[in-house]
Amino acid sequence: MKKEIIQKLYATCAIFSLCCALCACSATTANDTITDNTVVSDEATSESNSDAVSDKNTDAAPSAAPAKRKSRNRKKTEELPKKEYSPVMTEKEIDSVQIGTLSADHPYYQEVIGIDHECADYIKEISIYDEEIDDTFIVHVSLPPNYDESKEYPFVVMTDGVWRLSDHPELRPLMEDNQIEDVVLVSIGYPNDYDYESIRERDLVKDPYSFLHFIVDNLIPCLKENYSLSDENTTFTGHSYGGYFAFFTLFHSDDIAKGTFENYYIGSPSFQAYTGTSFIKDHEKQYFERTQSLPANVYITVGGDENDQMKNNAESFIEVLEERNYEGLTISYEIIDGYDHNTVFKPSIKNTLLRFYSVEN
Numbered sequence: 001m002k003k004e005i006i007q008k009l010y011a012t013c014a015i016f017s018l019c020c021a022l023c024a025c026s027a028t029t030a031n032d033t034i035t036d037n038t039v040v041s042d043e044a045t046s047e048s049n050s051d052a053v054s055d056k057n058t059d060a061a062p063s064a065a066p067a068k069r070k071s072r073n074r075k076k077t078e079e080l081p082k083k084e085y086s087p088v089m090t091e092k093e094i095d096s097v098q099i100g101t102l103s104a105d106h107p108y109y110q111e112v113i114g115i116d117h118e119c120a121d122y123i124k125e126i127s128i129y130d131e132e133i134d135d136t137f138i139v140h141v142s143l144p145p146n147y148d149e150s151k152e153y154p155f156v157v158m159t160d161g162v163w164r165l166s167d168h169p170e171l172r173p174l175m176e177d178n179q180i181e182d183v184v185l186v187s188i189g190y191p192n193d194y195d196y197e198s199i200r201e202r203d204l205v206k207d208p209y210s211f212l213h214f215i216v217d218n219l220i221p222c223l224k225e226n227y228s229l230s231d232e233n234t235t236f237t238g239h240s241y242g243g244y245f246a247f248f249t250l251f252h253s254d255d256i257a258k259g260t261f262e263n264y265y266i267g268s269p270s271f272q273a274y275t276g277t278s279f280i281k282d283h284e285k286q287y288f289e290r291t292q293s294l295p296a297n298v299y300i301t302v303g304g305d306e307n308d309q310m311k312n313n314a315e316s317f318i319e320v321l322e323e324r325n326y327e328g329l330t331i332s333y334e335i336i337d338g339y340d341h342n343t344v345f346k347p348s349i350k351n352t353l354l355r356f357y358s359v360e361n
Helices: 002-032 091-096 109-115 167-176 196-206 208-226 241-250 280-290 308-324 345-357
Strands: 098-101 123-130 135-142 155-158 184-189 235-239 263-267 293-303 327-336
Touching (some): 091 123, 109 167, 123 208, 135 167, 155 345, 167 184, 196 208, 235 345, 241 293, 263 345
Parallel strands (some): 155 184, 293 327
Antiparallel strands (some): 135 184
16 A cells, blocks of 8 residues: 555656656747847837927846746747839829928927927928828928028938927027028928827838838939929938938948938937848848948937946947948947937937038038
8 A cells, every 4th residue: 555655656756747847848948939139029119209309218228138038028020011112203192292381280380389480481391192101291391591492402301200390490590590501401200190109110110111212212302303402411310210210221321222311310229129030230231241331421329318228239339330340431429418318319410410510511
């Protein structure tokens, strides 16, 4: 009897040990599938825009080692749809263009009128449809003081246009006070009733190829058709998700955006964002494999009150670019004290204009 009990105990222990071993094996296999890229998930790259300035900092330092993260934080791969892009505007796109004055229905209309009550006179509002994206964009253009059609003006393109509207009247005094040369300010946004947070992710992160084609093939030709713009000393700007897209644009300055922009302002870029399977570092690697020439002036900023991970990510990537020794590339990096992820764009865009368009240059 005693012998039978002992045998049953041994059998029970053996089964328990086998179950533990199987669980450990399963956990190890799951953890082994998590790569450096898979710590970046849809959740990790989501951003919010709680104010009119910018978006929430998502580049927070990880709280645990990647291998210990839950499976929901694994990177989800999305295949981009195959598209053919027209190098010129289609008839449908041309017919869609409507140019008018700043709409009083804009969610930040009262704010900008409070900054400068005359801004409704110099901020133009353009509605333009893109056939490849199958959507309409609302673009705001502010012409410089004493705009003269016989002259050509450099232009500055800003992403996240709905939150950039106030920058038009706030930056104008730099021209009025003769601190910078006259420039045309352009901000790309969406219709008033759109969910800005989700739609910007579509254009800046999920399918930046289509958005960049829209800017290069449709928007800029439309602007040149209606305003006197120069091809020289042009600037592209983006912050957070827009910073990711600005790097994307920079690393496609040899093909999609060839010869389009000379200067780039890149603020607090989202290094955790990715397109398909490609992060910022992957876009750069692909560019380097194509060419070692990168003629561009790049100004990068991070807020002094942002977390250390954001600063470390930016500084580490700048080191990579410097080690590449690209022909024609100049990089300036600045930590702006007293500002966080949501507020650093304002002083940065002012510094950008002073850097690239100062009358002393």
